Amino acid sequence: MKKVLSVFIALFLIFFAVIPLFSASRILTYQIPTDNLKLYSDNFGSWMISFVGSECHIEKLCPNVCGAQLQLNHSIADAGAFKDTVVALCNDEANYQLEVYTYRPDTDILDSFAIASARLNQGSGFYYDGASVYIVSDNRSDIIKRYSTSGTLLNSYSFDNSVLQIGSDFCGNIFAVSADTLYRLDSGRFTAAGGCSVTAPVHFFSDNLLSDAAGRIISVNGGSCSLIFRADADFGDHCACLIDDIVYYPDGSRIYGYDRYSGIKQYVFEGGNPYIGLFSYNVDEVCALFDSGSPNIISIPTYEFTSLKRSVSPADIDDIDPPDNEHSFTPSSGSGTISSSVYRIDFDTYSINDIPEGTTLAQLKRNISYDGFTVRFFREGSLKKSGVCGTAMLAVFDSADARYTFELSVLGDITGEGSVNKRDLKMLARYLLGSVDFNGVYYTAADISHDGILDALDLAMLHRML
Numbered sequence: 001m002k003k004v005l006s007v008f009i010a011l012f013l014i015f016f017a018v019i020p021l022f023s024a025s026r027i028l029t030y031q032i033p034t035d036n037l038k039l040y041s042d043n044f045g046s047w048m049i050s051f052v053g054s055e056c057h058i059e060k061l062c063p064n065v066c067g068a069q070l071q072l073n074h075s076i077a078d079a080g081a082f083k084d085t086v087v088a089l090c091n092d093e094a095n096y097q098l099e100v101y102t103y104r105p106d107t108d109i110l111d112s113f114a115i116a117s118a119r120l121n122q123g124s125g126f127y128y129d130g131a132s133v134y135i136v137s138d139n140r141s142d143i144i145k146r147y148s149t150s151g152t153l154l155n156s157y158s159f160d161n162s163v164l165q166i167g168s169d170f171c172g173n174i175f176a177v178s179a180d181t182l183y184r185l186d187s188g189r190f191t192a193a194g195g196c197s198v199t200a201p202v203h204f205f206s207d208n209l210l211s212d213a214a215g216r217i218i219s220v221n222g223g224s225c226s227l228i229f230r231a232d233a234d235f236g237d238h239c240a241c242l243i244d245d246i247v248y249y250p251d252g253s254r255i256y257g258y259d260r261y262s263g264i265k266q267y268v269f270e271g272g273n274p275y276i277g278l279f280s281y282n283v284d285e286v287c288a289l290f291d292s293g294s295p296n297i298i299s300i301p302t303y304e305f306t307s308l309k310r311s312v313s314p315a316d317i318d319d320i321d322p323p324d325n326e327h328s329f330t331p332s333s334g335s336g337t338i339s340s341s342v343y344r345i346d347f348d349t350y351s352i353n354d355i356p357e358g359t360t361l362a363q364l365k366r367n368i369s370y371d372g373f374t375v376r377f378f379r380e381g382s383l384k385k386s387g388v389c390g391t392a393m394l395a396v397f398d399s400a401d402a403r404y405t406f407e408l409s410v411l412g413d414i415t416g417e418g419s420v421n422k423r424d425l426k427m428l429a430r431y432l433l434g435s436v437d438f439n440g441v442y443y444t445a446a447d448i449s450h451d452g453i454l455d456a457l458d459l460a461m462l463h464r465m466l
Helices: 361-366 422-433 441-446 456-465
Strands: 007-009 026-029 038-042 045-052 055-062 066-071 076-082 085-092 097-104 109-116 132-136 143-148 153-158 163-168 174-178 181-186 189-192 209-211 216-221 224-230 241-243 246-251 254-259 265-270 275-280 285-291 295-301 344-346 351-355 374-379 382-384 394-398 403-410
Touching: 038 076, 038 275, 045 076, 045 085, 045 295, 055 076, 055 085, 066 097, 085 132, 132 163, 143 163, 241 275, 241 285, 246 275, 351 441, 403 441, 422 441, 422 456
Parallel strands: 351 403
Antiparallel strands: 007 066, 026 295, 038 045, 045 055, 055 066, 076 085, 085 097, 097 109, 132 143, 143 153, 163 174, 174 181, 181 189, 209 216, 216 224, 241 246, 246 254, 254 265, 275 285, 285 295, 344 351, 374 382, 374 394, 394 403
């Protein structure tokens, strides 16, 4: 049955002038509810969808921008975007049926159909291919059922374990996650991808790359998953994006850029907002979603990211021209050197390690030789002129012809608070139990024994530090 409901098209783009540090960035503000807020990106475009009760708020973010608000007949259980079609699923409890609504912004028409004796289990997702809808069975979590748009059951797919997620990859193909395994629908059957495990929810952000809830960046080629690297992050349901072979991934109020092949961290952006997810807006812009009372998106040109591992020209330092990715780093080149006989300076990861707890910024400067450079320190995007060092703080060294940015690693300070306390002990214990993951300077800070492996010995040594 075809229905045309009132659909109010609104444009919510509002451009703001932001602080001079981010003069080329812009913030796009959307006055929509934050309940059930989701980002969807594929090669058809990027969407921000939010629903509360029977209202569904839609923003198509690229390649062209439009907005819509749908008022449906029942409370929405889930919503998503598939191949330029927005789909909302509602559980009609009174009639024990599933109402499926489809909306295309280009035609401004809302269609619907019902599936009798079915309902959606919230949290596992669904998939719509234009002719049928796939959902997890409401009484068997290890079965996916496929229904036609006339409500007829077409197929049932059985799994060995509960299905945790159904969705579409970046090219619009269906996948599922059961236990720690990724499955893809091929030739009428779900086939398990071998290789590394995945942790739901997963997000595809290119033809063959996905991020999962453990912060892993995984390559999916044919029937195999391969771990490329783990991002430094407060892990959760975050979306990554890929621009020019750089994977951008949020970590609290920072966004890091990693080389997609080696996983080496190369760029950082200090934003001051806790970022929820990322997507690529244009060929050279990262759009980051954050929530400050209402959903906001900051659009960040890639040249505003600070390099973590290469020399740059004076023009780059003055934010005049985009960075030149062909530059390489030689610690003793140019007009000065950076070295220390007290701390371990790693020029591969661009980190300053083995800093004792309680070390002040003044003490750190005295124990580092940086002839020909000036140095500044930053925490969460703010310049710090005094105080103690904390893990993941940035030390930025500038000379007449170069800028180098290093991350600090304070021994035992796993949480980055600048002190060693019970929260660090709890974080390491959770890591050893497998409930959290971290790497980079956080991993180095937790390696109290300096053997390159985090284990019970580090936990015991950290406990003695308290």
